[in-house]
Amino acid sequence: MRTTTEPLRLITSDDVAPLAAGAAVFGTGGGGAVHTVQLAVESALAAHGPVRLLRVDELGPDDAVIIMSAIGAPSVGIEMLGASAQAATLLSEVERLIGRPVTAIMAAEIGGSNGVSPVGWAAALGLAVLDADGMGRAFPQATMISMNVVGLPSEFAVMSDVVGNVTVLRTVDIAWLERHARAFTVAAGGIAIGAHYLLTHETAPGAVIEGTVSRAIEVGRRLIGSSDPVAGIADELGAAVLVTGKVVDIDRMTEGGFTRGSVTVQGIGADRGRLVRIEIQNENLVVIEDGVVTVSVPDLITIVDSETGEAISTELLRFGQRVSVLAWACDPLWRTERGIELAGPRAFGYEIEYTPFTAAGAATAGEGAAVEEATR
Template sequence: MADTLLTRADLPDLALGCAVFGTGGGGDTAADLLAADHALAVHGDVPLIRFADLPPDSLVLPLSMIGAPTAGLEMLGSGREAVTLRAEVERATGRPVAAVMALEIGGANGLAPVGWAAQLGLPLLDADGMGRAFPELQMVSMHVMGIPADTVFMVDALGNTATLRPVDSAWSERWARALCVASGASALIADYQLTGDDGHAVIHGSVSRALRVGRLLRTAERPVDALVAELGATRLMTGTVEDVVRDTRDGFVRGALHVRGHGTDQGRRITVDLQNENLVAREDGTVLAGVPDLIGVLDTETGIAVATEALRYGQRVTVLAWPCDPLWRTPRGLETAGPAAFGYAHPYVPVGSTHPPVGSTTPAGSAVHERQSAR
């Protein structure tokens, strides 16, 4: 069934890769690296499988933490959330769970499912719903492909559980976010329950790719250069963190990062907007890159990604941008997680290009760098 086993030796590299694809979000990997290592030490290695390995009617459990990454740093989970959530899902559906899938490959949300799978005695799917990290529940490939989030399961660190039956994916985000805030802005969630027949609706190879990127960072003589080549990334700036503005509210971390260039970038300044993840990079009002493409803030020497909640004044960083999965560049993908979905007025311009794709427009009378005040 599986020709790959995830072992304790793989976890540090997987953590490095997931941090890169987290684009600042998904949660800091440090605590979850320890938790996953303990889970594998106790329960054994985790089979990494493909959707094609599953029977068509088998039940898949996509898992992720929901909330503000800053809250996750201060409030650790109980360690029993995944067990509780699985029991709730099986009770509600009357079916056994066959496999775990990371809802997003970014940050702790890409790494923690390895530990949860070990704890539950289940395989992990080499797939996810984003190919990166996004802050809102409806911003997943399953929503883009028309699979409804009609039942959402949640559990918090105290063991409070909830089963939500929203009318659509947008309401799943609103309801779940409200409960998450009530639980201290951190909870475990399972939505978009899938079957083995739903492989068309996910992004394949995510875990393997994150593992490969992590190994590259650990072994490369020039990690940032190696990452640029591996990802097909554009180097936006190398410089120093000049200021970080962060505010934890409504279950998100929101704010901005300001980087002052040095070396060949001397005299330049860029701003990166934050909503858990790095959303848009701008210089003098001009958009350099933005969602749904990926923006990473990396330590200039090691290439290790710096999470939103770990940004500090004086850090020497390199800001990269690279292309998202092609699914996000479709009209439905851009509607779900493009600039307008975050309240921006500018059109989506693919990283490395100077022209917006067909169907990506700027509202009349809007400046391309203006963020709409409705969000």
Template structure:
């Protein structure tokens, strides 16, 4: 069913995308302001489902690529997306009608809405992850075998790079190298989809879902309770950040975050290991939750998600975990995004709400 996204929807969308970002996808705050302005100046954006797509529609995935910590300081150029769009349409020989977030998580989840408003395009109510992951290979289209026809990157200087690689792992390697050369951050366009290739290959309804979760959070008197109910999540620990180890390595923000329990969790210590996104939560070496399930750090008082690059010593936080989209629990999904894909030797144990509630 076709609907629209209006300026007043952006605050809940941003709040929801921050939650689904699991620490990555880039901070939503500056992007929220720019997207709200784009809609105020250009009007609502049409939000369509996969079933709404017709034979003349072409969907293009758009996102930032690089280390979120770099994105705090490196602002994008107004011409980056226009350059990517023009080059994509020239290469394809047809008009791109619809934008889609590569990942619904973080700033990457909301920024295509602003670009759609500025360029008069639609937004697809879907994405390629249902959360945020650090690698371009970790998309649902790759799980089901849809090939990636090309990838493009634009940097703030004005360089536009077109890549026709033999497969998506090579696209990820080349794109990451270009993003690093471009200062650690670029804007990417890839995976042009038709109505036929989009059907059955995406995580659908994620834009609407992010708005729904954001509204539940922003309107709540008890934010943590509202989030656990809306997400089907468990609070793994509530406490204080007592150690933040963070560095930018090979185009990623990597680190280890240590939370010391307070209140009912006093005496407990939970460690989160990070590669842009929160990968695994550990307590005394025992895995509480891990990729591909979602782990998000939120402010205990407000419920606002705190992205990896904004975590600071002394923050009072709650760690939430909940189940990923079923596509990531398939053998191919786990091959791409399970613990082993990140170098862990522990087997994947699916998050279970009843088992996790203390």
């Protein structure tokens, strides 16, 4: 068993449960529930052996990294499992397009199942996993990725569904990629997998968020090993616990390839009398209390089980659940002008200005931006 002080160079079966737990936390409600994919990845590692975890500074001139992820509504992903040949089909088409072997896979987002699945795909395909991702969390749209923030273009995308249909997309920009990829996903039944953004030792540095796979494993180990999981992960993340209570209302639907809606948490114990609403589009986007926005994207908002600390994805929220709502600061890349343009509240239709969240300032939540009920 590896100790927490040793560098993580191979992802083994011992790392999968912590990775899943940490990725669920970074998923901010999205990226897909991790329970099923955890089993799939454990099975892949048992069959094919450990996967090498490759740092960005270890990439060489012969390395070719491809981003792979699922796309669609997380609520659909619960019931529609992937086909066994999907990843291999995707890889084969990518290698045909680029004319060279792919050597590593990177997660588009470290959040949710999309932060875990690449390990299983890499094991089955004999590839490494890059210790990085494109979001440092989960976001619902293809445009909301670090490579787009820094201006790195995506020259192509390949998508595959569970039936075996394969589509190659060459769009004028990533905003058009989002439109076409979402249309393919809806036609595929609401869930598909895709690959895009060929990365090399020249293009990856500065364009990706580094160390996020090993970071998710660290957070998961802290959660699993803590006698007070909520306090443990809040401390690990530098997060604030905004409210502890129970879910008293859920408004949720699947439309246009997204899970959209809101959830209301009624405070209990020391938070009795408080009502906090969280707006969602696959991920938790905005926290509103007394008509005031206290936290918003791109900062991270995660709803966890109050007893176990296990993150609850938006599609698994249920009336009566006892939950705690955590919030913490996003990667600095998302607080740049371009980052806020792509993934701030206005990108989701909220007519409010982004105010950077700090755990120290959470006690003064009443100073947040007022929001009207009909802002979206």
